[in-house]
Amino acid sequence: MIAEGDSDCRFYTAVLDVMEQVDRDLDLLFTHVGGKGRIYKAIAELGALTVKAAAIIDLDLLNQRGLLRNTVLAAGGSWDAIADDYDVLQAAVQELNPEAPMLSEVKRAVASVEANMGGEAVLASTEIERIKKSLKGKTAWGIVKSGGLARLNDSGYSAGVRITQQLAHLGIFLVPGGELESWIPLDASKELWLSEVFENELHLTPSSELRNFLLQLVKYFDA
Numbered sequence: 001m002i003a004e005g006d007s008d009c010r011f012y013t014a015v016l017d018v019m020e021q022v023d024r025d026l027d028l029l030f031t032h033v034g035g036k037g038r039i040y041k042a043i044a045e046l047g048a049l050t051v052k053a054a055a056i057i058d059l060d061l062l063n064q065r066g067l068l069r070n071t072v073l074a075a076g077g078s079w080d081a082i083a084d085d086y087d088v089l090q091a092a093v094q095e096l097n098p099e100a101p102m103l104s105e106v107k108r109a110v111a112s113v114e115a116n117m118g119g120e121a122v123l124a125s126t127e128i129e130r131i132k133k134s135l136k137g138k139t140a141w142g143i144v145k146s147g148g149l150a151r152l153n154d155s156g157y158s159a160g161v162r163i164t165q166q167l168a169h170l171g172i173f174l175v176p177g178g179e180l181e182s183w184i185p186l187d188a189s190k191e192l193w194l195s196e197v198f199e200n201e202l203h204l205t206p207s208s209e210l211r212n213f214l215l216q217l218v219k220y221f222d223a
Contacts, residue, residue, distance in 0.1 A: 003030060007194045012030060018204050028218070036067065040070040043055060044074040057172065060179075063144075091156070093144060094140060096152075112190075175213075
């Protein structure tokens, strides 16, 4: 099972461990490749070794036509099968208006920087960039990544659902809420989100949507 980052692997493994519907004999290994841009290469390499593989990827994979196409082809799919729906999806995304920055987002960014500074008084360049990013608001695709396909109009939503269903048949599972943190919404930065989930044992009571998502993944390997 291929994921974008270490947090994805740790979270999904922990949730699967508490799901009674999952066969305990299932030998499912999670690994990450440091970002969605490398996942299609991993799929292709494992396929060449006749190793069945699947991937969990953030929804904004749909924002990158070339990368999406490469991922579909690496998984043995046909780009022509989703090309028309992809155009409809992109048109719907372009209808969204970018959102101004929210105070809560800026506060989270500052809190994250403070937590990682270790008492230092001077901001490093990476910390400055993190705060700047929080002040930019959300692009159209940023809105979709944080809110899922439900933020689109009816035709865009329907096209997006058809694409995600076809991708799932290929073993490419897109997070329906947009990104990992959407499963358990918290007032925490990305860097602190997983720690808060585990410290408060929130992974022990996964939502029905998360359970169904992971059961779909497990059934892919059982097929």
